[in-house]
Amino acid sequence: MASPSFFSVLSAKLESRSARAGVIGLGYVGLPLAMAIARSGFAVTGFDIDPNKIVALDARRSYIDAVTAEALTAEAEAGRFSATTDFAGLKACDVIVICVPTPLTKHRDPDLSYVEATSRSIADHLRPGQLVVLESTTYPGTTDDVVKVILETTGLKSGVDFFVGFSPEREDPGNQHYHTATIPKIVAGDGGHALELMNAFYGAVVKTIVPVSSNATAEAVKLTENIFRSVNIALVNELKTVYAAMGIDVWEVIDAAKTKPFGYMPFYPGPGLGGHCIPIDPFYLTWKSREYELPTRFIELAGEINSAMPRYVVGKLAEALDVRSGKALSRSKILVLGLAYKKNVADIRESPSLRLIEIIEERGGKAEYHDPFVTEIPPTREHQALKGRASVALSPEALADYDAVLVATDHDQVDYAMLARNAPLIVDTRNVFNRLGLSGDHVVKA
Template structure:
C-alpha cells in the first residue's frame, strides 16, 4: 500500500486522538455513536437540522433512551462534544460520519434524498485528509455510486485526497445488554488506505471490528441481518393465522419448539412490524435487484404478510366484539395499549399501532391509545391525521368506558391485572396475559 500525504496525516491524528469527528444526524444512531466517539478520546461535533435537538443537548438533556444526561454532561465537560445546526463546521472535521434516515417512498422505492443532501453539504466543505463514512442503511452500491460521485464532483479524488467508507449501524433501542461500543462493528473502505483509516478510527471506538472486502459487501451485511428477521417474523405471523384457525396457540408451539437445543431459533408474532429497519430495509434490496432482472419473491412475500397483520388483528377484534359482547366494531370504543413499536421505548417509527388506530377509525370505531413512553403523537410522514392525539392515563374508572383494550405493545410498567379485571374485552397481540397466567375467557389472542 503506497501511502499518500493525506493518508499519513490523518493516520497520525487518529493514532494520537487529535482527529476531530463530525456526526451528521443526532437520532437513535448518531447520538449514541457521538457519545462513544467522545468516550474514546476524540473531540466530536454533532450536526442536526432540528434546532430542538441542539437546544436539548446544550441543556445536557437527552431525548434518546440509550444516552443519559450524564453521558452528555461528561462529554461536554471534557471538551469532547458540541452540537450545532451550522454545517460550516464540517470543514474542521477530520472524520465525518453520516447517520441520516433512508426511508422508502410510497411506492417502496429507496428515498436517498437525506443522504444526497448530506453528501452535497459535505462536498461544499470537503478538503484533503478527511475520512467520510456512511452509516445509513441502504442498497449495495450506494457508497460508491452515490456518495462518492457527489464528493468527487469537487475535483478531489477518493483514495488519494479524501477517503470513503461504510459501516452499518446496529443499534437496538431499548436493549440494555449492548451499547454502541460493545456491538461488533462491520467496516469497509473504498480501497486499502480507506480501510486502514476505518480500522484505526472504529478500532478506537468499539471493542470489536469486523472488516469486509468492499463497501457494497458491508451494505449487504446490514440488509441481510434485517431481511433475516423480516422473513422469520413473517413466517411466525403466517403460522399464527393458520394455527389460530386450527385452534392451536402459536405461542405455546414456539415455547415448546425452542426447547430444541439445535436447528431452531424462536421468533414471535405480533400486530405488524415497526422500527426504522425491519419494515424498510428489505425493500432496498428488492429495488436494487430489479437492476439485475432478478426477483426477490421471498422478501416481498414476507413484506406482504407482515404488512397485512394490522388488518388481521382488527378483524380478530371485530369478531371478538361480536361474539363476546354482541357489539359491532363501528359502535365500539377501543383503547390501543402501546404506541411504540417495541416494549419499553418511546420510538414510534413505522409502529403498527399507528396503522391499527387508522384502521379503527376507518371502520367507524372510536379509538384512543395509552402509552407511558409516548404522551402525544408527533408529526409523522404517513399518519398526519393522528398528530396531536394524547395518551390516555390507565385508570380503572377510565378503562371501564372502553368496550375493548387492544394490546399492541407489551411495556413492562403496565398494570395488566387491573386491565384484565376491568376491561370487558382484551385482544392481546403479544401474549402478555398468558405469560402472567391470566388465561381468562374475555382475553382473546390475535
C-alpha cells in the same frame, strides 16, 4: 523531502486521538455514536438540521433513551462534544459520519434524498485528508455510486485526497445488554487506505471490528441481517393465522419448539412490523435487484404478510366484540395499549399501532391509546391525522369507558393485573396475559 500523504497524516491523528469527528444526524443512531466516539477520546461535533435538538443538547437534555443526561454533560464539560446546525464546521472535522434517515417512497423505492443532500453539504466543505463514512442503511453500491460520486464533483479524488467508507449501524433501542461500543462493528472502505483508516477509527471506538472486502459487501451485511428478521417474523405471523384457524396456540407451539437445542431459533408474531429498519430495509435490496432482472420473492412475500397483520388483528378484534358482546366495531370504543413499536422504548417509527388506530377508525370505531413512554403522537409523514393525540391514563374507572383493550405493545410499566380485572374484553397480540398467568375468558389472542 516529500510531504507526508493525506493518508499518513490522518492515520497519525487517529492513532493519537487528536482527530476531530463530525456526526451528521443526531437521532437514535447518531447521538449514541457521537457519545461513544467522545468517550473514546476524540473530540466530536454533532450536526443536525433540527434546531430544537441543538437547543436540548446545549442544555444537556437528552432526547434519546440510550444517552443519559449525565453522559451528555460529562462529554460536553470535558470539551469532547458540542452540537450545531452550522455545517460550515465540517471543514474542521477529520472524520465525518453520516447518520441520516433512508426511508422508502410511497412506491417502496429507496428515498436517498437525505443521504444525497448531506453528501452535497459535505462536498461544500470537503478538504483533503478527510474520511467520510456512511452509516445509514441502504442498497449495495450507495456509498461508492452516490456518496463518493457527489464528493468527487469537488475535483478531489477518493483514495488519494479523501477517503470513503461504510459501517452499518446496529443500534437496538431499549436493549439493556448491548450498546454502541460493545456491538461488533462491520467496517469497509473504498480501497486499502480507506479500510485502514476505518479500522483505526472504529477500532478506537468499539470493542470489536469486523472488516469486510468492500463497501457494497458491508451494505449487503446490514440488509441481510434485517431481511433475516423480516422473513422469519413473516413466517410466524403466517403460522399464527393458520394455527388460529385450527384452534392451536402459536405461542405454545413456539415455546415448545425452542426447547430443541439445535436447528431452531424462536421468532414471535405480533400486530405488524415497526421500527426504522425491518419494515423498510429489505425493500432496498428488492429495488436494487431489479437492475439485475432478479426477483426477490421471499422478501416481497414477507413484506406482504407483515403489512397485512394490522388488518388481520382488527378483524380478530371485530370478531371478538361480536361474539362476546354482540356489539359491532363501528359502535365500539377501543383502547390501543402501546404506541411504540417495541416494549420499553418511546420509538414510534413505523409502529403498527398507528395503523391499528387508523383501521379501527376507518371501520367506524373510536380509538384512543395509552403508552407510558409516548405522551403525545408527534408529527409523522404517513399518519398526519393522528398528530397531537395524547395518551390516556389507565385506571379501573377509565377502562369502564372502553369496549375492548387491544394490546399492541407489551410495555413492562403497565398494570396488567388491573387490566385483566377491569377490561371487559382484551385482545392480546403479544401473549403478555398468558405469560403473566392472567388469561381468562375475556382475553383473546390475535
